[in-house]
Amino acid sequence: MFLTLWNYLRGYVIVEVSGFSMERFINLAVNNNIYLWDIQEKDHKIYFKTGIEDFKRLKPHAKKARCRFKAKYKKGFPFVAYKYKKRKMLTIGSVLFILMIWMLASFVWLVEVEGNERISSLDIITSLEAKGYSAGKLKTKLNLREAETYLINQYPDIVWAGIKFEGTRLLVQIAEIVPKPQMNDENVPCNIIAKRDALITYIATYKGMPLVKKGDTVKKGDVLVAGQMPLGIDDPNMYFTASRANIKGKTTYYMQGEASIQQMSKDYTDHVSRKYSLKLFNKLIPFLNQKVSFEYYDRVITTNQLRITKLFPLPFAFEVEERLEYVPVITEITEQDAKDQLLARLWEDLSKNLSDTAIILKRDVFFSKTGNAISAILSVIAEEDIGYAVELQNEGEN
Incomplete structure (x- = not known):
């Protein structure tokens, strides 16, 4: 080559x-x-x-x-x-173009985040912008090691951060802390705590001192099995252990909501109004804006950023905003259909709070109608595991 x-x-x-x-x-x-x-x-x-x-x-x-x-x-x-030596303006233009590309390549024009799962990319980019690490900044003015330290200090869930330049991109790579599992280490002293209000239906304690029994009512946060217990009947001194127990309880959940018999849908037409804009750096410059002659519409914005290659995005973008006309259509469903839709939505929301081991004992729903609105209250009684381990912070406390 x-x-x-x-x-x-x-x-x-x-x-x-x-x-x-x-x-x-x-x-x-x-x-x-x-x-x-x-x-x-x-x-x-x-x-x-x-x-x-x-x-x-x-x-x-x-x-x-x-x-x-x-x-x-x-x-x-x-x-x-030799062919172009007489075309001075072409030569000058070519040199200026090369200089412009070189100058633009000295700046950051795009910030991208990789490796995040729980932390939003937008939050990370916003935090970096607040500290001056944003698109439009000269590369030589950015201290990447300082930005990495800032992210780690700003977000406790970030255990490692790596920031580097890839062409005109500022690539932010992070690694998040793996959440601690609820199950405790068998060698770490802990209490078993109630996840929520419940009626104890079953308890089998393998290690630790049980503080509740079958039939007791407990509140969220109550200690069910203690990880500290006396050495003996006549010995008041305490020792610490990693509590282990299988505890089930009867729990109650409520969810309420509302649905209308009259529902609106969108019937889209073929009418589209477009607005064309050129984005230079961070400024949007409209150059063609078609008149909007309809009342109801949805916006769809498409942005095409100019790039020399994948690694060299430029600070120029072509943006098209489409306004899609629709006609609002009011349809009236039956009262039973409204109840079915509302019940399905409430059950979907309530199910997110149930544990994987929950057994549904009873499910009731109460409907009421006010005008065109159907209201509902969904109540569920379930039996599920209600205990989780919490590490004892100070083993010296009695």
């Missing part, structure tokens, strides 16, 4: 040779240190490439071998420069 680039920069000629002693001509040229490459024979003629200076040295050898040769094609930068 380097040799190809070098030959292009110094220029070369594709030579066509004809005659009766073409092989002798090639041998004479090579023996006199004339560099030839890509030698090919086609249609009783020989073609090869050679440098500009070496081409001038071929004449005496062609005469000695009684061959004819000519420059079939001229390639390389010297010939391009």
